[in-house]
Amino acid sequence: MLGLNKKDTTLLLVVAILTLCAPFILNPFPEGSALAQFNAGYPDLMQRFVIFGIFAIGFNILFGLTGYLSFGHAAFLGVGSYSAVWMFKLLSMNVIPAIILSMIVSGLFAVVIGFVSLRRSGIYFSILTLAFAQMSFNLAYSVLTPITNGETGLQLTLNDPRILGMSATADGSIPVTSLFGLEMRSTYQMEVGAWLFQFNAGYYLCAAIMLLAFYLAIRIFRSPFGMMLRAVKSNQQRMRYTGLNPRPYTLAAFVISGMYAGLAGGLMASMDPLAGAERMQWTASGEVVLMTILGGAGTLIGPVLGAGFIKYFENIFSKINDNVLHSWFSFLPDGLEDFIVTIVHPFIGKGWHLTLGILFMLVVIFLPGGLVEGGQRIARLFRGKKTANTSKTKTEPAE
Amino acid sequence: MDAIILQILNGLDKGSAYALIALGLTLIFGTLGVVNFAHGALFMIGSFCAVTLSKILNLSYEVVDPTKKDFLGNPLKVKMPYVESWFGTDMGAAIIDWSVPLAILFSIPVMICIGFIMERGLIKHFYKRPHADQILVTFGLAIVLQEIIKYFYGANPIPTPAPAVFKGSFDFGVILGFDPNTIIYPYWRLVYFGFAALIIGAVFAFLQFTTFGMVVRAGMADRETVGLLGINIDKRFTIMFGLAAAVAGLAGVMYAPINSPNYHMGMDFLVLSFVVVVVGGMGSLPGAVAAGFLLGVLESFASMNQIKSLIPGIDQIIIYLVAIIILLTRPRGLMGRKGVMED
Amino acid sequence: MGILEVKGVNKRFGGLQALGDVNLSVRENTVHAIIGPNGAGKSTLLNCLVGKLIPDTGSVMFDGQSVLGRQPHEINQMGISRVFQTPEIFGDLTVMENMMIPIFAKRDGAFRMHAVGNMMSEKGIVEAAEKMLVDMNMADKRDMHTASMSRGDKRRLEIGMCLAQEPKLLLLDEPTAGMARADTNNTIDLLKQIKEERDITIAIIEHDMHVVFSLADRITVLAQGTPLVEDDPQNIKGNPKVREAYLGETA
Numbered sequence: 001m002l003g004l005n006k007k008d009t010t011l012l013l014v015v016a017i018l019t020l021c022a023p024f025i026l027n028p029f030p031e032g033s034a035l036a037q038f039n040a041g042y043p044d045l046m047q048r049f050v051i052f053g054i055f056a057i058g059f060n061i062l063f064g065l066t067g068y069l070s071f072g073h074a075a076f077l078g079v080g081s082y083s084a085v086w087m088f089k090l091l092s093m094n095v096i097p098a099i100i101l102s103m104i105v106s107g108l109f110a111v112v113i114g115f116v117s118l119r120r121s122g123i124y125f126s127i128l129t130l131a132f133a134q135m136s137f138n139l140a141y142s143v144l145t146p147i148t149n150g151e152t153g154l155q156l157t158l159n160d161p162r163i164l165g166m167s168a169t170a171d172g173s174i175p176v177t178s179l180f181g182l183e184m185r186s187t188y189q190m191e192v193g194a195w196l197f198q199f200n201a202g203y204y205l206c207a208a209i210m211l212l213a214f215y216l217a218i219r220i221f222r223s224p225f226g227m228m229l230r231a232v233k234s235n236q237q238r239m240r241y242t243g244l245n246p247r248p249y250t251l252a253a254f255v256i257s258g259m260y261a262g263l264a265g266g267l268m269a270s271m272d273p274l275a276g277a278e279r280m281q282w283t284a285s286g287e288v289v290l291m292t293i294l295g296g297a298g299t300l301i302g303p304v305l306g307a308g309f310i311k312y313f314e315n316i317f318s319k320i321n322d323n324v325l326h327s328w329f330s331f332l333p334d335g336l337e338d339f340i341v342t343i344v345h346p347f348i349g350k351g352w353h354l355t356l357g358i359l360f361m362l363v364v365i366f367l368p369g370g371l372v373e374g375g376q377r378i379a380r381l382f383r384g385k386k387t388a389n390t391s392k393t394k395t396e397p398a399e
Numbered sequence: 400m401d402a403i404i405l406q407i408l409n410g411l412d413k414g415s416a417y418a419l420i421a422l423g424l425t426l427i428f429g430t431l432g433v434v435n436f437a438h439g440a441l442f443m444i445g446s447f448c449a450v451t452l453s454k455i456l457n458l459s460y461e462v463v464d465p466t467k468k469d470f471l472g473n474p475l476k477v478k479m480p481y482v483e484s485w486f487g488t489d490m491g492a493a494i495i496d497w498s499v500p501l502a503i504l505f506s507i508p509v510m511i512c513i514g515f516i517m518e519r520g521l522i523k524h525f526y527k528r529p530h531a532d533q534i535l536v537t538f539g540l541a542i543v544l545q546e547i548i549k550y551f552y553g554a555n556p557i558p559t560p561a562p563a564v565f566k567g568s569f570d571f572g573v574i575l576g577f578d579p580n581t582i583i584y585p586y587w588r589l590v591y592f593g594f595a596a597l598i599i600g601a602v603f604a605f606l607q608f609t610t611f612g613m614v615v616r617a618g619m620a621d622r623e624t625v626g627l628l629g630i631n632i633d634k635r636f637t638i639m640f641g642l643a644a645a646v647a648g649l650a651g652v653m654y655a656p657i658n659s660p661n662y663h664m665g666m667d668f669l670v671l672s673f674v675v676v677v678v679g680g681m682g683s684l685p686g687a688v689a690a691g692f693l694l695g696v697l698e699s700f701a702s703m704n705q706i707k708s709l710i711p712g713i714d715q716i717i718i719y720l721v722a723i724i725i726l727l728t729r730p731r732g733l734m735g736r737k738g739v740m741e742d
Numbered sequence: 743m744g745i746l747e748v749k750g751v752n753k754r755f756g757g758l759q760a761l762g763d764v765n766l767s768v769r770e771n772t773v774h775a776i777i778g779p780n781g782a783g784k785s786t787l788l789n790c791l792v793g794k795l796i797p798d799t800g801s802v803m804f805d806g807q808s809v810l811g812r813q814p815h816e817i818n819q820m821g822i823s824r825v826f827q828t829p830e831i832f833g834d835l836t837v838m839e840n841m842m843i844p845i846f847a848k849r850d851g852a853f854r855m856h857a858v859g860n861m862m863s864e865k866g867i868v869e870a871a872e873k874m875l876v877d878m879n880m881a882d883k884r885d886m887h888t889a890s891m892s893r894g895d896k897r898r899l900e901i902g903m904c905l906a907q908e909p910k911l912l913l914l915d916e917p918t919a920g921m922a923r924a925d926t927n928n929t930i931d932l933l934k935q936i937k938e939e940r941d942i943t944i945a946i947i948e949h950d951m952h953v954v955f956s957l958a959d960r961i962t963v964l965a966q967g968t969p970l971v972e973d974d975p976q977n978i979k980g981n982p983k984v985r986e987a988y989l990g991e992t993a
């Protein structure tokens with residue numbers, strides 16, 4: 001279907017069904033129950049899942065296929081956000097032009113940065129991209145303040161000269177983002193017994209775009225272009241002596257993944273129309289690297305899994321506090337309870353980054369293939385040893 | 400003229416910090432072949448060694464001071480640091496005052512230990528893994544280290560003053576024959592520069608004049624051959640890593656009065672130090688030092704008002720701009736050797 | 743007039759004269775061997791032909807055009823394919839994918855974006871690659887990952903990849919170096935077969951005299967960066983100058 005083989009079609013369908021039914025799947029616990037805090041089915045978080053999914057899918061096209069490790073991808077995300085907000089300020093509150101502009105601008109940005117950075121490879125490339133991103137971040141904070149509004153971040157105001165549309169609504173508030181009139185924040189709530197399911201317009205727009213982005217990524221992975229990118233990672237020398245110039249291929253991959261990042265940034269601004277320089281910081285670039293590695297670089301589904309995993313646990317961990325811990329471990333004797341709470345305390349709440357760092361190290365050390373490889377290992381265990389040996393030689397490099 | 404000298408001086412202290420961090424990074428690249436993204440965190444831990452020592456020295460108990468009364472007429476409780484009660488008020492106060500320089504003694508064993516643990520426990524297992532993996536795992540480690548510091552010390556910068564003797568400024572202009580008050584330079588920055596020069600000199604002397612250093616230099620020139628000679632490289636790698644960690648830590652300790660330590664300073668400096676290493680040339684120790692000072696001075700020139708008004712924002716990006724131009728015109732950096740990290 | 747004309751090529755590395763006034767002419771549809779003791783400048787010469795090094799002086803003409811100053815991939819597109827001393831193939835890809843890449847390169851040139859097409863549905867490409875695998879006797883290894891193959895198989899695949907581009911000139915850099923006797927003989931047979939079946943010129947740099955004398959139509963002997971003699975194999979064997987410079991210790 002759609003030019004995909006059977007396996008890929010199944011994968012795409014599974015992802016499609018999961019994203020479309022996410023408001024149900026992510027809300028398995030009834031409202032008000034003790035486990036409700038583990039629910040993730042509310043619009044803001046679900047939007048983050050798919051937006052960061054797009055970001056990671058794009059990053060994986062560069063890193064997973066060509067092996068070029070960019071440490072500055074957040075710059076494109078930031079540029080995308082700024083462009084989208086400017087489109088809201090100047091043109092219209094419709095998200096389509098904003099998203100298109102954010103992709104174009106981040107694409108142009110990627111052409112310039114990629115052209116320079118890709119002249120070097122390996123560690124030099126990583127440092128160059130990191131330097132470019134830090135430079136953009138510094139500029140956004142200081143001299144570009146007229147465009148970026150510096151530390152405060154770029155926001156909509158009541159006197160934006162919006163060409164198509166009004167500066168302020170009749171009741172004097174700032175208009176909201178919409179898709180041809182369908183407000184992004186509008187949410188349909190469905191109560192089923194004790195459960196509350198929320199269907200948010202913005203989430204479904206993001207989900208649809210993510211599915212499109214995912215589909216495109218599958219096509220790229222399976223295309224001759226994707227094969228060339230894997231060839232770049234494998235042996236550039238042979239590539240050159242086969243009459244192929246690796247640089248346009250890597251540049252194309254860089255620009256495509258930059259545009260994915262810009263798209264993610266544009267969507268982020270479409271859901272909540274503001275943009276700040278902190279989105280461009282190296283920590284943000286590091287985060288997308290984390291997502292991709294954690295899920296499994298070079299695999300199709302890995303980055304999406306990684307993005308969901310990190311954003312979900314970020315949300316959960318940030319919510320847990322000592323009281324919650326005490327209630328969990330209350331079955332233990334008092335002394336032991338306090339002891340365990342003290343041990344766990346640094347990893348929760350504001351300590352989420354610590355957990356993330358440790359998790360990241362563990363994955364790089366023990367599971368370089370990420371969650372996907374972990375899943376395959378477990379599957380192999382279940383299938384028994386005999387199949388394990390045959391599947392080892394036949395594993396597709398990109399699935 | 401005086402303005403130019405002032406900017407050169409201003410650039411020296413930052414340049415010293417860049418040079419020291421870049422020196423350690425280069426040592427690790429050159430000998431171990433590992434790209435260490437956690438090196439900035441070592442610098443930061445060094446700074447927090449100074450903070451810790453100053454906190455320890457300030458540990459105090461409360462005593463009632465019969466000579467003073469609060470506004471209600473009750474006897475006033477004052478804090479009495481233990482050091483002051485042990486060594487007498489004057490001596491104790493002096494020790495507290497000198498906590499930053501004293502932290503040097505405290506930090507050397509701490510940093511060497513941290514370095515050993517890092518190398519033995521983690522980095523060792525990554526010698527044969529791709530550079531990307533090395534970057535990623537040390538990046539993860541950097542996050543962990545900085546979060547641990549944040550957990551114990553909080554997110555806000557902690558002012559850590561230099562000894563009172565060095566608090567003033569020094570009128571350089573008079574010595575050089577300019578009018579008074581044209582070139583004013585804080586004493587501590589002068590101390591920092593001298594200290595950095597000392598450390599750099601010591602590292603170079605160590606590499607130049609000891610057998611150990613000779614092996615290390617040979618290793619940087621040709622790792623495989625030295626390994627084949629049957630020299631126990633492993634042990635030397637560990638020591639090298641400890642040394643690099645100590646250099647970064649010392650740079651951090653002495654930098655604490657200039658820049659109040661905060662948990663993210665490591666990464667801020669790391670990015671710049673990488674740029675320094677790239678500009679100086681991967682694997683070249685003199686290159687790292689020269690580029691460190693060069694970029695420090697350039698940065699301070701770019702922040703002159705005359706230049707900023709000419710090209711707005713140049714002070715924010717000058718270092719990156721130089722790095723990009725250097726990498727494009729001289730891919731191996733100013734003093735880089737062929738074949739380092741070029742696979 | 744040969745297909746490859748090297749005239750007056752000099753190359754210095756610091757104080758070392760690696761190549762001194764090298765003249766060489768490779769005639770079309772012959773196998774031309776370049777031999778010489780270690781350090782004679784064979785690899786330097788080869789690197790000058792494929793664009794990895796640029797000679798200080800002199801000219802290198804291929805098929806009437808100069809190759810100097812061109813990028814390796816451009817020289818390859820002119821019709822020179824190179825087989826490396828240690829096989830250079832795409833280790834992370836399957837045998838079939840390895841074979842498809844040169845065929846894409848042949849059809850599309852240095853760069854073309856097929857970002858959404860499915861590579862396995864590119865009919866002509868798949869067929870050509872499969873045919874080449876059959877020719878190379880590797881059809882059974884179609885979906886294998888190349889990293890796990892023997893050195894002989896890797897060499898065979900590399901030669902196949904070069905032939906798939908239908909080059910006018912095939913450069914071989916010590917193709918049997920580090921190979922077991924059986925693999926060496928297989929490679930010789932393969933090259934003989936190629937020589938007979940295809941319109942192709944082969945230039946081969948080789949250490950192993952057995953390989954050289956079983957394949958070459960013409961031999962150039964390099965010593966200390968300069969060609970000593972260029973002649974037919976039977977004359978080379980008897981040439982006293984060559985004996986002294988090179989064969990002296992082996993013959």
